[in-house]
Amino acid sequence: MPQPVIPLSADLAKKYRQQRHGALTLYGVAMLLWLSIFAWLLYEQYRQEIHSLETRNAARADVVTEWTQGVFAQSGQALLGIAELVELQGMPAQGEPRVLQDALRNRSRYVDWINDIGVIDAEGIIQASALNTGQVGRDLSGSSFFQVFRDQEDRTELVTPLYSTSNDDDYYLYQARRLTRDNGDFNGIVVASISPAVFERALQRLGLSDGESIALVDGELKLIARLPALDDPITTGWQVDSPETLAMIEQGAEKWSLQLISPLDKRKRMFHMQWIEELPLLVVVGEDLQLQLAGWRQRAGVLAGFMLLIALLGAWGVRHYLNRLRFEHRLHQGEAELRISATAFQTHLGMLIADAQGRILKVNETFTRITGYSEADVVGKSTRMLNSGRHEAAFYRKIWRRVQSTGSWEGEIWNRRKNGDVFPEWLTISAVYDPQGTLTHYVATMSDISERKAAEQEIHQLAFYDPLTGLANRRLFLDRMEATLKEVTRHGRFGALLFIDIDNFKQINDTLGHYVGDQLLQHLGRLMGQMLRETDTLARLGSDEFAVLIGGMGKSREHTAELAENIAQKLQDVIQQPITIEDNLLSVTASIGLTVVSDYASSVDDYLQQADMALFQAKSSGRSALSFFDPTMQAELLARVRLENELRQALANEEWRLHYQPQVDQDGRCIGVEALLRWEHPERGLVTPDVFIHLLESTELINPVGDWVLETACRQLAQWARQPAFAKLSVAVNVSALQFRQVDFVGKVEAILQRTGAPCHKLKLEVTESLFVEARDDAREKMLRLKQHGVRFALDDYGTGYSSLAYLAHLPLDQLKIDKSFVQQVIESKANAAIVESTIALAKSLSLEVIAEGVASDAQQTWLLSHGCRTYQGHRYGQPMPLAALETQLTTEHAS
Ligand SMILES: Nc1nc2c(ncn2[C@@H]2O[C@H](COP(=O)(O)O[C@H]3[C@@H](O)[C@H](n4cnc5c(=O)[nH]c(N)nc54)O[C@@H]3COP(=O)(O)O)[C@@H](O)[C@H]2O)c(=O)[nH]1
Numbered sequence: 011m012p013q014p015v016i017p018l019s020a021d022l023a024k025k026y027r028q029q030r031h032g033a034l035t036l037y038g039v040a041m042l043l044w045l046s047i048f049a050w051l052l053y054e055q056y057r058q059e060i061h062s063l064e065t066r067n068a069a070r071a072d073v074v075t076e077w078t079q080g081v082f083a084q085s086g087q088a089l090l091g092i093a094e095l096v097e098l099q100g101m102p103a104q105g106e107p108r109v110l111q112d113a114l115r116n117r118s119r120y121v122d123w124i125n126d127i128g129v130i131d132a133e134g135i136i137q138a139s140a141l142n143t144g145q146v147g148r149d150l151s152g153s154s155f156f157q158v159f160r161d162q163e164d165r166t167e168l169v170t171p172l173y174s175t176s177n178d179d180d181y182y183l184y185q186a187r188r189l190t191r192d193n194g195d196f197n198g199i200v201v202a203s204i205s206p207a208v209f210e211r212a213l214q215r216l217g218l219s220d221g222e223s224i225a226l227v228d229g230e231l232k233l234i235a236r237l238p239a240l241d242d243p244i245t246t247g248w249q250v251d252s253p254e255t256l257a258m259i260e261q262g263a264e265k266w267s268l269q270l271i272s273p274l275d276k277r278k279r280m281f282h283m284q285w286i287e288e289l290p291l292l293v294v295v296g297e298d299l300q301l302q303l304a305g306w307r308q309r310a311g312v313l314a315g316f317m318l319l320i321a322l323l324g325a326w327g328v329r330h331y332l333n334r335l336r337f338e339h340r341l342h343q344g345e346a347e348l349r350i351s352a353t354a355f356q357t358h359l360g361m362l363i364a365d366a367q368g369r370i371l372k373v374n375e376t377f378t379r380i381t382g383y384s385e386a387d388v389v390g391k392s393t394r395m396l397n398s399g400r401h402e403a404a405f406y407r408k409i410w411r412r413v414q415s416t417g418s419w420e421g422e423i424w425n426r427r428k429n430g431d432v433f434p435e436w437l438t439i440s441a442v443y444d445p446q447g448t449l450t451h452y453v454a455t456m457s458d459i460s461e462r463k464a465a466e467q468e469i470h471q472l473a474f475y476d477p478l479t480g481l482a483n484r485r486l487f488l489d490r491m492e493a494t495l496k497e498v499t500r501h502g503r504f505g506a507l508l509f510i511d512i513d514n515f516k517q518i519n520d521t522l523g524h525y526v527g528d529q530l531l532q533h534l535g536r537l538m539g540q541m542l543r544e545t546d547t548l549a550r551l552g553s554d555e556f557a558v559l560i561g562g563m564g565k566s567r568e569h570t571a572e573l574a575e576n577i578a579q580k581l582q583d584v585i586q587q588p589i590t591i592e593d594n595l596l597s598v599t600a601s602i603g604l605t606v607v608s609d610y611a612s613s614v615d616d617y618l619q620q621a622d623m624a625l626f627q628a629k630s631s632g633r634s635a636l637s638f639f640d641p642t643m644q645a646e647l648l649a650r651v652r653l654e655n656e657l658r659q660a661l662a663n664e665e666w667r668l669h670y671q672p673q674v675d676q677d678g679r680c681i682g683v684e685a686l687l688r689w690e691h692p693e694r695g696l697v698t699p700d701v702f703i704h705l706l707e708s709t710e711l712i713n714p715v716g717d718w719v720l721e722t723a724c725r726q727l728a729q730w731a732r733q734p735a736f737a738k739l740s741v742a743v744n745v746s747a748l749q750f751r752q753v754d755f756v757g758k759v760e761a762i763l764q765r766t767g768a769p770c771h772k773l774k775l776e777v778t779e780s781l782f783v784e785a786r787d788d789a790r791e792k793m794l795r796l797k798q799h800g801v802r803f804a805l806d807d808y809g810t811g812y813s814s815l816a817y818l819a820h821l822p823l824d825q826l827k828i829d830k831s832f833v834q835q836v837i838e839s840k841a842n843a844a845i846v847e848s849t850i851a852l853a854k855s856l857s858l859e860v861i862a863e864g865v866a867s868d869a870q871q872t873w874l875l876s877h878g879c880r881t882y883q884g885h886r887y888g889q890p891m892p893l894a895a896l897e898t899q900l901t902t903e904h905a906s
Contacts, residue, residue, distance in 0.1 A: 026339040030332060037328045041321055048317045052310050059306050060280065062615075064267045067282035067295040071265075073651060074224060074293045075286050077212055080655035082169060082185060082289060085124050085202045087662040088117040089167075089187040092129065092200045096189050101131050101197060114140035117662075122714050123208035125182060129189070130156060131198040159188050159199050169289050171228035172206070172247055181206055181246045183234070206246045209235035215709075221298025223272065223279065229290030231255065236274065244274050255283065269299060305552070309485060312473045319469050323462065333357065334420075334438055334455065360435075360456040366449045368393045380435070380458045382428030393454075398432040400424040409439070413452070417441045422459070434459050476550040478528055479535035487549035487557055491607075491614045494561040498607055504567060505607035506574035507617050508558040509625040510538075510581065513599045513633040515554035522594055529591045530598070537584045542577075557621070561607075570606050571638060578602045578636050586634075599634035601625060654709055656691070657702060661714060665690050668722050669890035672899070673742070673861060673883045676875055680900055682740035682774070684883060685723040686890045687715070707748055716749040717758060724768035726893065731769050735904060736897070742774040742804060747781040751788075756795045763799065771800035776827065778806045782817045793822050804861070809845055818856060826853040830864020830884070837869055850878050 095113055110129060118124045118140040128139035134151025150156050155170050170184040182203040189197040209226050218224065218237055225236035233248040252273050258266050265284035272279050279296035286293060337357070360377035364370050370388045378384050381396065388395065397406075401424065412419045420438035427433060435456045442451040474486040482490070494505050512534065519527040531554065538556065539548055547559040560577065564570035581602065588597040603625025607617055620639040628637035660666060667690050670683040689697040706712040723743045730736035749755065763770055775796070781789050793803055804825035805818075809832055818826075828849050835842040846862070853860035862874050865884030874882065888899060 023339075026335060029335055033328055033331055033335075037324055040324060044317065044320060048313060052313065055306055055309065056303075059303060063280045063297050063302055064282060067267065067280065067297060068265070068284075070222075070224065070295045071282050071284050071293045074213070074226070074295070075284065076651055076655070078209070078226065078286050078289070078291060078293070080658055081123060081204070081208065081212075083655070084658045084662040085185050085204060086167065086187070087659060088124060088127065089185060089200050089202055091662075092117060092127065093187050093189055096129060096197070096200065097192075101129070101137060101189075110138040111140065114138055118202075122661075122711075123204055125203045125205045127200070127202045129198065129200050132160075132196050134160075134198075137198070155184060155186055155201075156199060159186065160196060163196075169291075171230045171290055172232045172234060174247060181234075183228070206234045210237070210239070213237045221277070221279075221301035223275070223294075223296040225250075225274075225294040225296075227292045227294055229292070231292075233274075234291070240274055248274070250274065258283070272296060305484060312469075316469050316473055319465065326462075330359075330436065330438075330457065333359065334440075337455075338440065357455070358457075360458075362388075362393070362454040362456070364393055364452045364454070366451065368452070371451070377456070380427075380456065381425070387428065393452075396425045398424040398426045400432060413439050413441050414449075417443075425456075434463050479532050479550050481535050481539070481556070482547055482549035484549065484551050487547060487551065487559065488614060490547045490559055491617065494559055494607060495609075495614065495617075497561050499609050501562065502565065503562045504564055504570035505559065505561040506563055506570055506577070507605050507607055507621045508560075508574065508578055508581070509551075509603045509621040510556040510558065510585075510600050511602075511625055511629060512554040512585070513601055513629075515598070518596065518598070522592070522596075526591050526594060526596075530589070530596060533589055533591070534585055534598075537587070538581055541580055541584050559607075567606050567608060571604075574604050574606065575636065575638070578604055582634060582636065601628040601634065602636045603628050603639065604636070605639040650705065653702065653705055657689075657705060657709070657711055660689055660691070661711065661718075663692075665692070666715065666718055666722075667696070667892070668719065668726070669892055670741075670896045671883060671890040672888045672896070673740075673881060674887045676880045678887065678903075680887070680903065681738065681881070682742060682772075683896065684742040684744075684776070684890075685719060685726075686744070687719055688890075703746075707746055710748065712746050712748055713752060716746060717762075719743060720745075720759065721762050721766065724762050724766040724773065727768040727772050728766045731772070735901065740772045740774055740802075742776050744776045744806065747778065750777060750781055750792065751785070756792050759796060759801070760799065763801075769800075771802065774802045774804050774825070776804045776806040779808070779810075779817075782821065786817060786820070790821055797822055809849060818852070823856075823858055825859040825861060828860065828862045828879070833862045833864040833870060833874070833884070834866065836873055843873075846874070846879075847877055850874075854878065 092110075092113060096110070099110075114127045114129070118127045124140075126139060126141045128142070128145065129137045130150055131137050134149055134153070134156050136145050136148045136150060139145050151160075155168055158168060159165055166188045168184075168186050170186070172181045173184060174181050182205055184201050184203055186199045186201040188199055191197045206226075213224050213226070213235055214237060223236065223238065226234040227250055228234055231250045231252070233244070233246060233250055235246070236244075250273055252270065254268055254270050258268070265282070267280065267282045269278065269280050271277070272281075278299045280299050280302065281294055281296040283292055283294045285291070357374075358376060360380045361372075361374040362370060362377055363372040370391055370393060373383070373385050373388055409419050409421075418438065418440045420436070422434055423437045424432050424434055425437075436459050437454060437456045439452055439454045441449055442453060444450050474483060474489075475481065476483045491507075497503075498505050512531075515527065515530075518530060531550070535548070535550060535556070538558070542548055542558065542560075545561070549557045549559075551557050558577070558581070560574065563573050582600055585600045586597060588595055590596070603621050603623065605617055605620040605624055612620075624637045624639035627639075628635040631637065667688045669686050669688050671686060672680045673682045673684060675681050687699050687703075689699075689702060691697050703712070706715055720743055723741050727739075727741045730739050752758070759775075762768075763773070777789075797803070802824040803822065804827050805823050806827050807829045808826050810829050826849060828846055832842045832845050832849075836846050837843075850860055859881065860879050861881040861883060862870075862879050863883045865871055865874065865882040865886045867886060870884075871882055871886065888896075891899070
């Protein structure tokens with residue numbers, strides 16, 4: 011074989027040292043850079059996690075703040091009302107507090123979180139108390155809140171920190187208001203006590219996520235309420251001992267976030283604290299850092315592994331390069347060909363020498379070990395025999411061009427072993443020239459990198475996929491979101507983002523164990539994956555939270571929303587399919603929040619937040635719900651909180667009104683009325699119940715409001731009983747299922763009937779079918795107890811609900827009320843006519859009276875009469891109207 015060109019050996023040694031030094035320096039710098047990028051990436055992600063935690067906590071604290079302000083605004087209104095009454099009527103004489111006491115009792119009954127309310131005179135003596143009449147006469151002149159009012163002329167209102175009462179050892183917050191005489195002199199105070207239990211109940215309704223805590227603390231850092239509740243001795247009144255918090259308070263901060271170990275349950279949390287404006291109350295919202303940063307920690311671990319692997323790969327590459335340098339150096343130093351090959355051929359690298367035409371001349375043992383070909387198999391054959399078929403011809407052309415122009419090439423290539431397996435190898439090819447510069451040989455070194463490739467694949471899997479389900483993880487999902495946003499913006503086709511949460515998954519984990527929980531998640535991941543297309547991204551973001559990203563959907567938002575809803579329903583269907591795991595037959599449901607991905611106007615974070623909000627909405631409406639984010643949702647949530655506060659004010663401000671709608675017999679004579687609730691809003695005017703009844707129910711305000719309706723209707727009934735013109739009228743009152751299910755409902759109705767003196771047999775309670783879905787026996791027993799007094803029962807909205815014959819026959823009902831939706835179409839729709847006809851027949855067969863509501867025309871009445879219905883209600887006979895209008899209408903009708 012001809013000899014290659016050999017430069018002077020001193021030059022060669024110098025060049026060799028420089029190249030070696032250069033390679034090592036480059037590796038060191040690359041590693042340093044890589045380490046910095048890694049540290050920056052981790053820090054950025056950590057910062058983002060903390061930032062979103064702070065934002066979430068602050069939003070939660072705002073809701074608690076708004077609600078708490080509502081509580082004090084409402085009790086403040088009640089105090090104002092009492093103050094005006096005392097200013098008008100004067101302080102009651104000693105031992106004569108009856109009128110005042112009645113007024114106090116009324117306020118405390120309708121403002122359901124006021125525990126007690128009392129009046130204290132200018133000497134500090136309790137003159138009246140709503141509940142605790144035994145306290146009248148007690149001297150409170152020594153109490154600090156009384157002294158504040160006595161000593162500070164400009165003080166009109168005050169809310170105290172927690173006080174422990176001497177008589178029952180319970181804690182209360184006191185809200186007090188100054189009383190003044192006509193000449194402006196101090197005339198005492200009116201005080202309401204508010205139990206911390208009120209705040210605990212309100213916090214419970216917010217619903218906590220795992221590791222979250224919400225607390226309300228007074229100005230002296232005494233605990234008012236906290237969720238989750240802690241075991242004794244950490245209860246109301248516990249001194250929250252936190253130097254960090256004290257330091258922030260001393261600095262005069264109004265709101266702040268900080269990380270600290272909770273003094274209550276010793277868990278490290280990210281806290282957001284904020285004062286409630288004008289109240290000595292501090293809202294404290296915390297999230298468990300350990301839990302919240304679990305995802306970040308996992309990613310950090312994977313990234314560290316990835317980083318280490320890259321460092322090792324780099325080291326491996328450098329070592330490989332240095333070997334090659336050494337080899338070339340020796341080659342160039344003109345060692346005898348035999349010695350070169352003897353040394354080189356002992357290397358751990360596979361080696362092959364070919365002539366200028368690419369015919370194989372020699373291979374070493376490592377080559378044989380890697381490829382399975384012995385020297386005898388390959389000598390004389392073309393190097394092409396190793397081609398795997400995985401690369402195009404252009405790939406090989408490029409390699410040879412490079413070798414010819416620069417003298418060498420190195421890179422990754424797929425070759426084929428003797429047994430047919432295709433494998434990846436790292437290949438270097440060097441050209442060898444004779445002194446005249448003519449190409450004589452090629453020397454190739456190769457190493458099998460199958461294992462490295464497999465490890466890379468494994469790292470990739472760990473970095474971007476969820477280990478349990480094999481689905482994309484949050485990191486990959488976010489990458490895909492970015493890509494989808496770009497694609498949506500470029501091609502003008504909308505996408506959709508779905509957040510899926512398995513309902514009550516925690517129960518499965520808790521009751522059947524984590525193994526079953528894991529199996530279920532894997533199974534659901536598989537099912538959803540089969541349902542979706544390859545181009546869609548399905549990811550698992552948290553324990554039982556999945557996400558789906560679909561790009562390139564409709565060209566309009568509406569069409570995309572329709573398609574996404576369809577997909578979400580299909581996903582809910584597959585999730586609901588029962589499955590047996592470890593002998594447990596499981597059937598789960600899922601709640602889904604959806605948002606349409608439209609363009610770059612919103613960021614990935616915005617879309618994630620929207621889907622999260624929609625999911626929250628879906629979960630609040632019960633199991634298996636599906637909810638879309640729409641831009642008004644956020645505003646609606648806020649509007650809902652506002653409306654809830656206004657409803658509470660309405661109760662304190664006595665803004666409720668009753669309207670009455672006539673119920674008539676076949677001759678048009680009014681035989682009774684239905685009492686219907688209205689809200690006289692100070693700005694919006696008269697508001698009908700469809701706007702607020704659902705909110706009254708979901709906040710349980712329906713109980714005090716329902717009490718008011720019943721009491722007012724009964725008082726009216728008693729008044730009419732004394733007037734011959736109206737004595738025969740009955741009054742129907744709507745009672746919601748929630749109201750009816752109160753343990754003391756029967757006792758309440760009995761007390762109202764006794765207090766007002768209303769004739770019991772003229773009172774008709776309208777209940778709906780929903781009452782009988784659960785605890786039917788309890789409902790029946792309550793109805794029977796009230797029927798003993800003569801109270802009657804009508805079943806409202808018949809036909810719109812479950813309409814089960816079984817309960818109709820079982821319950822002590824007196825009247826069936828055919829829903830207006832059927833009556834209004836009775837002439838036009840045969841189907842509705844058939845329903846009304848069969849309802850009348852059913853009522854007859856069960857000996858129930860029947861009344862049709864929503865009668866609007868003579869034709870409807872004629873039809874109903876001809877089919878046996880003789881009692882009616884509807885606009886045909888009068889809309890719901892105020893008392894005065896009703897009495898005028900009835901008097902006129904009577905006279906004519
Ligand atoms: N738990 C309580 N629920 C109450 C109370 N007061 C009312 N309600 C419930 O709110 C719903 C809406 O009531 P409202 O807006 O008052 O509507 C009533 C009538 O105005 C209406 N009606 C009657 N006749 C006609 C008609 O000819 N056309 C027409 N379009 N509407 C008509 O029907 C409502 C009476 O419904 P019902 O109670 O089913 O008989 C309603 O569900 C009320 O029940 C309350 O104090 N507590």
